Amino acid sequence: MSAISILPERCTGCQSCEMVCSLSHEGSCSSSLSRIRMKKWDEISVFMPVVCQHCEKPPCMTICPTGARTRSPETNAVVTDEKRCVGCKSCLYACPYNAPVLHPNTKRTMTCDLCNGQPLCTQVCTTRAISYSPEGDPSMERKKAFGQLFLHSIKSN
Numbered sequence: 001m002s003a004i005s006i007l008p009e010r011c012t013g014c015q016s017c018e019m020v021c022s023l024s025h026e027g028s029c030s031s032s033l034s035r036i037r038m039k040k041w042d043e044i045s046v047f048m049p050v051v052c053q054h055c056e057k058p059p060c061m062t063i064c065p066t067g068a069r070t071r072s073p074e075t076n077a078v079v080t081d082e083k084r085c086v087g088c089k090s091c092l093y094a095c096p097y098n099a100p101v102l103h104p105n106t107k108r109t110m111t112c113d114l115c116n117g118q119p120l121c122t123q124v125c126t127t128r129a130i131s132y133s134p135e136g137d138p139s140m141e142r143k144k145a146f147g148q149l150f151l152h153s154i155k156s157n
Contacts (some may be wrong), residue, residue, distance in 0.1 A: 002134050003074055003087060004051050004112065005037075010129035013038060013047035017121035017130055024120050032104045035112045036121050049121070049130055052099040052111040053077045060091035060111075068109075077114040085109055086122055087134075096151050136144075 015031065017040050017054055022033035031038070037053040061069040061104045068084035071077065080100070082092075085108040091100045092109065099111045112119070114132075122132045 002114060002117070002132070003054060004114070005133060006051070006121065007131075008046050008048045008051050008127050010127040011047040011049060012127055012129075013040060013124075016124045016126070017049055020124045024115065035098075035101070035110050037101060050097060050099055051130075051150050052078055052095075052120070053097050054112075054114070059094040059096070060132060063090045063094040072113065075114045075117050078111060080109045080111060082106065082108045091114050101103075103106045 017036050018031045018034035018038055019029045019124070021036050022028060022030050025035065026033040036049050040046070041048065041051050048065045054077050058069070059077060061071075064085075065088060066084045066086055068081045068086075070079060070081060072079050086109040087102065087109070089102065092102065100111045102108070103110050104148070115121075117134065119130075121130045122130045
């Protein structure tokens with residue numbers, strides 16, 4: 001499975017990832033239009049870009065009442081069909097990573113679509129805090145372990 005991985009210890013919080021995402025998808029530089037979101041844990045001074053993990057068994061797809069959450073046949077990314085999404089927010093509540101966000105104008109959910117297999121956020125990250133592993137990458141086991149650790153830390157907060 002393809003995935004974007006985050007190394008929070010490298011992230012400076014510059015928000016370049018958010019800006020390139022919103023610019024490429026919406027034609028405007030705005031954090032609220034980005035499919036990747038910068039979170040800051042003040043108590044430990046850590047920035048953490050949050051992005052869809054394109055789970056093997058995504059709860060957001062299972063819970064969607066309209067079937068708007070599907071997999072892209074090209075990238076295997078979990079995506080939202082904006083024509084079918086009714087903005088009920090079920091996927092937002094079901095996601096263990098808090099990755100789906102509501103578009104401020106359309107009120108439909110949006111998540112990372114992996115930019116057709118060439119995620120721009122990974123290309124603009126000067127500290128290499130964000131990386132992309134295409135399907136079949138041997139480093140995926142390490143990344144899955146980190147994802148589980150991150151999930152545990154979110155649930156305990």
